[in-house]
Amino acid sequence: MDHGAPIIENVFGISWLSVNLSNVLMIAVTSIIVFVLCVLGARHLQMKPTGVQNVMEWILDFIKGIINDTMDWKTGKIFLPLALTLFTYILVGNLLGVITNGVFHGEIWWKSPTADASVTLTLSAMVIILTHFYGIKLRGGKEYVKDYFRPVPFLAPIKLIEEFANTLTLGLRLFGNLFAGEVLLALLVGLTASGVLGFIGGAIPFLAWQGFSVFIGGIQAFIFTMLAMVYMSHKVSEEH
Template structure:
């Protein structure tokens, strides 16, 4: 539906600047996702005990999970640096993915409530941030010379491919996430459209809808995991000695 006849609440030419447009729905959802992650994060880490209980256990499991992802890509002495980034990325992307699975909210003909990650601009921003950070840490941890040498290793003629790789990495990282979540939302809204056609449509849509929501939850988790995993892969390409 959102791809069919619903519109995005676009706010154009903000502050009189010609190129500065906002999709207010995205802004809202980014805010909601950030808020949820922040509240969960803070709530989980109040009243921490040496003997973990309940929610603290879950957060510690999450930390171990991200630690595992990082550990499979680089040694822990360097990887420790990226733990907060990995955690935040994972939590934010997962929550953002889930927001669109739970429900899509339409006010009038305007789509307000959806996954912020179902927008290519947002996922590409995250991807760009990750790749830029990987370059930053590459220079910071290994020095400019080693960083530059990384582009001509193992053979100098690979230089153009290496440069193209950086852009393709960014694109694939961002668009993979966007594509998965966007596709999920389209299918969900199609099913909602079917459900609203009448009683028969409702019955027909209910079962696939439940199934698809379950699948979308799975996809949301997997995509968050893949995003963090690839982040760490790109990081390790830049910061590890043996690459």
């Protein structure tokens, strides 16, 4: 039951270069699933929406609502594709790990891509870097720099630290939730498979926790998207 991860260290003989092949696999799988679902949902678009189109439009309106909550729509609409992709990608990624965990040759291959710190921190760092980029692009470098000294100048170091803290918390919150969920699922699987008594004791908590994980997956996808848009609005909106 001791599952390792398919990690290859020292790729091309470079000491800091390493890769977790399961992550690569799951990133690709999640991306493909999201892409296929979205494209399937966007086929046969009609004026009078039916079936899948309703779902697509509901998701779009939902994300639109998130953006509208944090900034005004005129500046916010360019972030709609980003927020949509973040939400769908993280949601699908979260749910993949809840549905199944795959172990192959004692190494865990099939899991949530979002249950890995590398992946979530990449996403959060990307979001934070984008907030800086759009902050400068939409409001100009002067306003961007000035923002660090508002409302009072001596808060500037804290504001600087906040940027890194935001990156870490945004990424690690998602990672922590998903990873903890998967660990508990793995433990419960172990317990359920250990024997008759273990099955009796473990089956019901396992089911409950799986249901709860689905809930957490949805909530975390929502929170990640929401916070990404909140950080974005801090940088691109005129007043806080």
